[in-house]
Amino acid sequence: MCSLQKRDGVFILTLSGEGEHRFNPPLIDFILSALAHVNQNAHLASALITTNDGKFFSNGLDLQWLSEFSSSRENRSQILVFKFGQLLTALMELKLPSIAAVCGHASAGGFFLALAHDYRFMRKDRGFLYMSEVDVGIVIPPSGMSIVRSKVDSRYLTEIVLGGRKYTAPMAFKAGLVDSVHDNSAKTLEAAIDAAVKMGQKNWNKEVYLQLRLSLFSEPMEKLRLGTKEGSPLLSRL
Amino acid sequence: MCSLEKRGRVYILTLSGEGDHRFNPSTIDNIAAALKEVQDSPDAGALVTTNEGRYFSNGLDIQWISQNPDAHLSTIRIKFENLLASFMRLGVPTIAAIRGHAAAGGFILALAHDYRFMKGDRSVLYMSELDHGMKLPRSLMAVVRSKLLPAASRDVVLGAGKFSAQTALEGRIVDSVYADSAQTLEAAISEAQKLASRGWKKSIYSELRLGVFPGVVEELDAHRDPYLFPASAKL
Numbered sequence: 433m434c435s436l437q438k439r440d441g442v443f444i445l446t447l448s449g450e451g452e453h454r455f456n457p458p459l460i461d462f463i464l465s466a467l468a469h470v471n472q473n474a475h476l477a478s479a480l481i482t483t484n485d486g487k488f489f490s491n492g493l494d495l496q497w498l499s500e501f502s503s504s505r506e507n508r509s510q511i512l513v514f515k516f517g518q519l520l521t522a523l524m525e526l527k528l529p530s531i532a533a534v535c536g537h538a539s540a541g542g543f544f545l546a547l548a549h550d551y552r553f554m555r556k557d558r559g560f561l562y563m564s565e566v567d568v569g570i571v572i573p574p575s576g577m578s579i580v581r582s583k584v585d586s587r588y589l590t591e592i593v594l595g596g597r598k599y600t601a602p603m604a605f606k607a608g609l610v611d612s613v614h615d616n617s618a619k620t621l622e623a624a625i626d627a628a629v630k631m632g633q634k635n636w637n638k639e640v641y642l643q644l645r646l647s648l649f650s651e652p653m654e655k656l657r658l659g660t661k662e663g664s665p666l667l668s669r670l
Numbered sequence: 671m672c673s674l675e676k677r678g679r680v681y682i683l684t685l686s687g688e689g690d691h692r693f694n695p696s697t698i699d700n701i702a703a704a705l706k707e708v709q710d711s712p713d714a715g716a717l718v719t720t721n722e723g724r725y726f727s728n729g730l731d732i733q734w735i736s737q738n739p740d741a742h743l744s745t746i747r748i749k750f751e752n753l754l755a756s757f758m759r760l761g762v763p764t765i766a767a768i769r770g771h772a773a774a775g776g777f778i779l780a781l782a783h784d785y786r787f788m789k790g791d792r793s794v795l796y797m798s799e800l801d802h803g804m805k806l807p808r809s810l811m812a813v814v815r816s817k818l819l820p821a822a823s824r825d826v827v828l829g830a831g832k833f834s835a836q837t838a839l840e841g842r843i844v845d846s847v848y849a850d851s852a853q854t855l856e857a858a859i860s861e862a863q864k865l866a867s868r869g870w871k872k873s874i875y876s877e878l879r880l881g882v883f884p885g886v887v888e889e890l891d892a893h894r895d896p897y898l899f900p901a902s903a904k905l
Binding site: 551583584585611636640644647650 | 799800801803804805806808811814815819820821823824827828830
């Protein structure tokens, strides 16, 4: 599932194990409680880093979970989209700066998870960022679109969202999708910890940091809150 | 204070004197009056805003505010938001010729211009709010978001980055960079003259600008969220 540790005053959330780290309600709930723990102990840390074991950061929503009990498929897709919205909201409302140390493929919901962090560091030798929805045949809800628009240079929106283009780490760096690239997983995580420690030395007021983030991303926050309040649009085709 | 000069169809507004050109009611009123003169002038074609000395502007006049914090904060945020809205509504193209440091409100004033030309050395752009423990009201955040790429706005607001001209250029926070003060102003005036020669209609230019940056003047006019000085602010 996932594990949470603290190192050098930095929280590290690892999507653990060799699988694709796809999001279903149990995994999401695990992560949500880890994030709640981080929030409660924000005064003891400088940042949260989210990273992964294995070949995948995350390949997004667990579509298999939807079809486990086909009679309630519609219901399940609503639940899954709703819970994923809760996850992105919790990240955007985190009381600490956040860094995604992407050490493997991040597609669809996995790409969104990375985008919901303040910074993205990526491993250069393996893995790509891929908004796969257009290829898989899934709609991206308004909240997701809003996150993409607020975090991605508009020059690349068409090819990312409508083109389903796969971005290797060097491409992602050039497009400003990630902030830095590193030789391997260990170095990526190290660089993220370094950056987190440096941020901690600035002694920022964390409440102010959170308010600035919420204000900077007020449009996606509004859409995320609408989504988690009124229920989310269904995943089409599923 | 500020001075206004006209060269052909180009107006040049200079934040004058050697200080750090902070905004208080009287300096804001001064600038607002200059803007009104430009807006009312039948043959005004463009505006260049620049500075003397080492600072473009360091933002709000904290000293003036601290004389009577609650009342003064309340006054100044309305006046500053109105000033920014006036820049966003101005019927002629605007270029900020940044020839010194611009921090906080000074940086935001530069962002409220259509174009930013910057002196290459000894000028830093810095959104200092996070370092000082201050929040940004949504009105000012709207200006910031409207003019910066996502990565830049993140680095500016959440990173409290200090941007030299070169890094500002790379982040597309400014449009071009020049070797020294004189060249920066010269280039801005030259570009302003080109823009003025297009003979654009004031009402059209203003409407187009508001359309390109929707929601910004609405937020500036709404005056929501106080410009807070939390007790823990380090000023």
